[in-house]
Amino acid sequence: MQQIDAILAHLDRENISLLPTPFYRMNTLSELLERNIYIKRDDLTGFAFGGNKTRKFDFLIADALGKGCDTIVGIGANQSNFCRILSGVGAKYGLAVHLILNGTEPKNPTGNLLLDHLFGANVHHIDTTDPAERFEKAIEIRKQLEYTGRRVYFLPPGGSTTIGTMGYIAGWGELMDDFENQQLKVDKIFHASSSAGTQAGLVAGQAITGWQGQIIGISVDVPEMELEKNVFDLAQSAGDFLNVQIPRSIVTVDDHYIGAGYGKRTEAAAEAIELFAQKEGVLLDYVYTGKAASGLIDYCRSGRIKPDETVVFLHTGGNIQLFE
Numbered sequence: 001m002q003q004i005d006a007i008l009a010h011l012d013r014e015n016i017s018l019l020p021t022p023f024y025r026m027n028t029l030s031e032l033l034e035r036n037i038y039i040k041r042d043d044l045t046g047f048a049f050g051g052n053k054t055r056k057f058d059f060l061i062a063d064a065l066g067k068g069c070d071t072i073v074g075i076g077a078n079q080s081n082f083c084r085i086l087s088g089v090g091a092k093y094g095l096a097v098h099l100i101l102n103g104t105e106p107k108n109p110t111g112n113l114l115l116d117h118l119f120g121a122n123v124h125h126i127d128t129t130d131p132a133e134r135f136e137k138a139i140e141i142r143k144q145l146e147y148t149g150r151r152v153y154f155l156p157p158g159g160s161t162t163i164g165t166m167g168y169i170a171g172w173g174e175l176m177d178d179f180e181n182q183q184l185k186v187d188k189i190f191h192a193s194s195s196a197g198t199q200a201g202l203v204a205g206q207a208i209t210g211w212q213g214q215i216i217g218i219s220v221d222v223p224e225m226e227l228e229k230n231v232f233d234l235a236q237s238a239g240d241f242l243n244v245q246i247p248r249s250i251v252t253v254d255d256h257y258i259g260a261g262y263g264k265r266t267e268a269a270a271e272a273i274e275l276f277a278q279k280e281g282v283l284l285d286y287v288y289t290g291k292a293a294s295g296l297i298d299y300c301r302s303g304r305i306k307p308d309e310t311v312v313f314l315h316t317g318g319n320i321q322l323f324e
């Protein structure tokens, strides 16, 4: 979309994502739930098994290279999709990667962690679920690396920085093109939300283009009010960078589908995963997209999506988790 392309034109960008991703109507699921349901396949962004993080890294790696960095330090869980993409990007561009992962070191790494090792990342396990402790450890490792002369690019969980947010502002432009190409009036967009970067980019894109529908971030871990604030703050910091005002009222988060917490399976997510697999051949995961899809299904069944409405499920990837 020209309006979005123009606003991002001055930013450095590496095209690691294979774009545009497919966008189509899920016919069987639409019939079953009696709603018009489309899917944006950002699980197919290609690089290192894809997902939403590659869009962030299109901008993050360009920023890191522009700053002359030779090392990236990132934070996540053992099965972090973000850390998988970060490890692949480091490998491709020849930057050392240090991951600070919470969770004990498994004897046999699987899923994302297996791939982190394959990409040659340096993995530091820290046996705590306390984000503050993990952050402290990351800062300590960063200092050690800088002491030995490395130029470090430091990334918070999910790569959700102002620059990382540009990924989904660009992604928003692509979505607007999809809607226009199919002459589609979309009412609601659903996606999994956690470290705020994906939703902040979408919301900033909405503010730039004046789109009239609703973006609903289904939280997979953070309470509603807290995540709404995180999304708004990050969207506004991206907005400040691009000279755009973000209205607080367009940030909507729903935290009713988290269950017992991050990574804890819910029955509703398990049903959503089966439905998407068995009716559409689309693979979701238990941590992110299964919960987001369970929200969408519940909104359809409870009438919060009306029969004449059109909805889009933004598939953010993460299905490597099925091989955990």
Ligand SMILES: Cc1ncc(COP(=O)(O)O)c(C=O)c1O
Pocket (backbone or CB within 6 Å): 051, 052, 081, 082, 158, 160, 192, 193, 194, 195, 196, 197, 198, 199, 288, 289, 316, 317, 318, 319
């Ligand atoms: C598969 C998947 N979906 C959604 C999200 C949420 O995106 P964000 O952290 O940008 O809110 C993540 C990462 O946290 C993810 O890995």
